[in-house]
Amino acid sequence: MSAPATSDYNLDEEFAVKRTLIQRLQITLHRFPWLSSLLVLIFVIIVFGLINERFLLPSTVSLMIQQTVIVGTLAIAQTLIILTAGIDLSIGSIMIFGQMLMANFAVYTTASNVLPIAGQNPWVAILLGILAATAAGAVNGFLIVRFNLPPFIVTLGTWSVFMGLTLILFKARTIQGPEMPEQMKLMGTSFPVGPFNLTLGVVVMFAMYLLFAWVLKNTAWGTHVYAVGDDPVAAQLTGINTKRVLFSVYLVAGVIMGIAAWITIGRVGSASPNVDPMLNLQTITAVVIGGTSLFGGRGAVIGSLLGALIVNAVEMGLSLAGVDQAYRITAIGILVILAVGIDQWIRKVKA
Amino acid sequence: MSTTTSTEPIVKGRNLVKRFGSVTGLNHANFDLFPGEVLAVIGDNGAGKSTLIKCFAGAHTPDEGEMWVRGEQVSFRSTHEAREHGVETVFQTLAVAPALDISANLYLGRELRKPGFLGKVFRQLDKKRMKREAGEHLQDLGIMTVQNISQAVETLSGGQRQAVSVARAAAFGSQVIILDEPTAALGVRESAKVLNLIQDLRDRGLSVILISHNMPQVFEVADRVHVQRLGQRAAVITPKTHSMNDAVAIMTGALEVPESEQTLAAENRHNPSK
Numbered sequence: 001m002s003a004p005a006t007s008d009y010n011l012d013e014e015f016a017v018k019r020t021l022i023q024r025l026q027i028t029l030h031r032f033p034w035l036s037s038l039l040v041l042i043f044v045i046i047v048f049g050l051i052n053e054r055f056l057l058p059s060t061v062s063l064m065i066q067q068t069v070i071v072g073t074l075a076i077a078q079t080l081i082i083l084t085a086g087i088d089l090s091i092g093s094i095m096i097f098g099q100m101l102m103a104n105f106a107v108y109t110t111a112s113n114v115l116p117i118a119g120q121n122p123w124v125a126i127l128l129g130i131l132a133a134t135a136a137g138a139v140n141g142f143l144i145v146r147f148n149l150p151p152f153i154v155t156l157g158t159w160s161v162f163m164g165l166t167l168i169l170f171k172a173r174t175i176q177g178p179e180m181p182e183q184m185k186l187m188g189t190s191f192p193v194g195p196f197n198l199t200l201g202v203v204v205m206f207a208m209y210l211l212f213a214w215v216l217k218n219t220a221w222g223t224h225v226y227a228v229g230d231d232p233v234a235a236q237l238t239g240i241n242t243k244r245v246l247f248s249v250y251l252v253a254g255v256i257m258g259i260a261a262w263i264t265i266g267r268v269g270s271a272s273p274n275v276d277p278m279l280n281l282q283t284i285t286a287v288v289i290g291g292t293s294l295f296g297g298r299g300a301v302i303g304s305l306l307g308a309l310i311v312n313a314v315e316m317g318l319s320l321a322g323v324d325q326a327y328r329i330t331a332i333g334i335l336v337i338l339a340v341g342i343d344q345w346i347r348k349v350k351a
Numbered sequence: 352m353s354t355t356t357s358t359e360p361i362v363k364g365r366n367l368v369k370r371f372g373s374v375t376g377l378n379h380a381n382f383d384l385f386p387g388e389v390l391a392v393i394g395d396n397g398a399g400k401s402t403l404i405k406c407f408a409g410a411h412t413p414d415e416g417e418m419w420v421r422g423e424q425v426s427f428r429s430t431h432e433a434r435e436h437g438v439e440t441v442f443q444t445l446a447v448a449p450a451l452d453i454s455a456n457l458y459l460g461r462e463l464r465k466p467g468f469l470g471k472v473f474r475q476l477d478k479k480r481m482k483r484e485a486g487e488h489l490q491d492l493g494i495m496t497v498q499n500i501s502q503a504v505e506t507l508s509g510g511q512r513q514a515v516s517v518a519r520a521a522a523f524g525s526q527v528i529i530l531d532e533p534t535a536a537l538g539v540r541e542s543a544k545v546l547n548l549i550q551d552l553r554d555r556g557l558s559v560i561l562i563s564h565n566m567p568q569v570f571e572v573a574d575r576v577h578v579q580r581l582g583q584r585a586a587v588i589t590p591k592t593h594s595m596n597d598a599v600a601i602m603t604g605a606l607e608v609p610e611s612e613q614t615l616a617a618e619n620r621h622n623p624s625k
Contacts, residue, residue, distance in 0.1 A: 234448060
């Protein structure tokens with residue numbers, strides 16, 4: 001409403017307008033959507049640190065970070081997809097598919113339906129697992145781009161399909177840690193960093209966050225991902241090949257899920273088809289709490305890492321405070337709704 | 352045919368047909384735009400003016416008919432191809448990404464990469480250069496000061512967004528600019544600003560196609576007026592030879608203008624009303 005009198009389209013006067021503290025906060029958060037999650041994380045750490053001093057022990061912090069690694073890695077894939085205004089419900093299921101494929105190719109077990117090609121070199125097995133997850137991501141992308149199907153429905157379908165395929169091909173047998181060659185569990189290797197204890201998987205996760213933060217900010221592809229999520233019609237009219245961008249996002253998400261599969265084997269210490277059926281929803285939770293908008297076009301991967309850490313910190317803090325699991329789940333749910341509410345408020349800036 | 356003289360159209364369409372299922376958007380329509388003129392395209396709703404210009408913009412591909420740009424026969428399958436022939440379009444929806452900043456929007460779809468290794472291998476964008484040149488383009492058109500270049504487009508007013516879109520169309524050495532209802536969502540002052548911009552573009556030697564419903568604006572800036580009716584070109588008139596009432600009469604079919612009274616060739620300008 002308060003559009004300037006456009007004497008010279010000069011916005012300087014507009015900036016000179018006095019704003020209330022709340023308005024300034026709103027504008028700042030609008031520019032850096034992940035900032036609110038950083039504030040929340042700091043707040044959570046202070047509160048739980050005061051309640052229970054064990055919360056801030058290096059061993060607790062190390063455990064918290066290690067626990068974040070699966071959801072944290074998968075959340076990168078989910079962020080990319082949500083930035084395009086899509087959603088991926090198949091994320092956990094594809095990861096488990098990749099993980100079971102890796103393990104079954106590396107280990108010779110009579111329970112598997114892939115016996116003839118089992119017993120591979122572990123590196124080959126890992127590569128095959130990542131490729132399989134990539135192919136699964138490509139299937140999602142193909143169905144969404146080629147047939148114009150809504151991502152929600154496509155990935156709801158592939159969620160089930162890959163869960164079923166996993167059971168058909170590899171039966172329901174868990175491949176235990178001792179059965180697997182060491183390379184399969186490499187990502188679980190831990191080493192001290194100062195007082196903390198990190199794993200290789202955590203390092204890889206951090207590296208991937210840095211990589212994708214850079215790519216989204218500094219490449220044309222990154223700009224196009226935002227543009228496609230922001231307004232697909234506009235993106236297409238400016239000459240962006242929106243279909244190719246969308247497909248590439250699902251493909252890249254598949255690669256990330258494949259790497260997450262390897263990290264998961266390291267973290268869990270075995271390859272089991274029943275890791276956690278709620279992984280898909282947990283990644284969405286992390287992304288949303290991290291300030292990325294479900295409507296697409298705004299957000300940052302770094303927020304999703306913060307989001308995943310917040311969820312873990314709240315869970316850990318509440319459990320250290322002796323709060324029952326039922327209440328912890330409730331608290332996370334409230335957090336999600338709050339995050340979406342804040343996102344809506346931030347988006348109203350100068351509407 | 353390859354040399355474009357002042358009387359040779361820069362954009363030409365003959366017998367263009369475009370059907371959408373059972374609906375005929377264009378029914379053997381002709382079109383001529385001459386270098387350095389502002390040609391307004393008017394017509395009732397459903398007369399096919401948007402369909403017509405979308406063919407030249409590359410957003411539609413005609414089912415039949417032929418198109419020429421600068422004497423070269425063309426067939427656009429995307430807006431990208433139209434741009435490569437120097438035809439830029441400012442769509443009614445503006446086609447901006449609201450959450451991205453001004454320079455990102457200006458370069459959307461044709462980003463600049465850093466020279467050398469960083470650009471080639473890591474495909475890193477040259478953000479500094481994009482910001483600097485975006486600022487120059489905007490200043491060049493007298494629309495905006497440079498320090499606002501990293502502002503998100505959604506925080507701009509309607510007229511400013513329009514200006515960003517026009518700047519994007521004018522910035523890349525284009526020869527023909529198509530503006531689809533540029534003032535439809537604007538207030539009086541902002542509309543005046545955009546009309547100035549259109550005249551400014553013409554003064555730089557660009558050819559402008561202006562789609563508008565606003566008759567006074569059309570008669571203020573246009574050199575010639577293409578009246579579209581029932582998917583065809585009903586007449587081409589000028590603000591000097593015909594009145595707004597005539598234009599409305601042609602649009603509705605109440606008046607038919609014999610070809611001898613039309614202005615089908617390039618008009619000797621400039622429009623004195625400026």
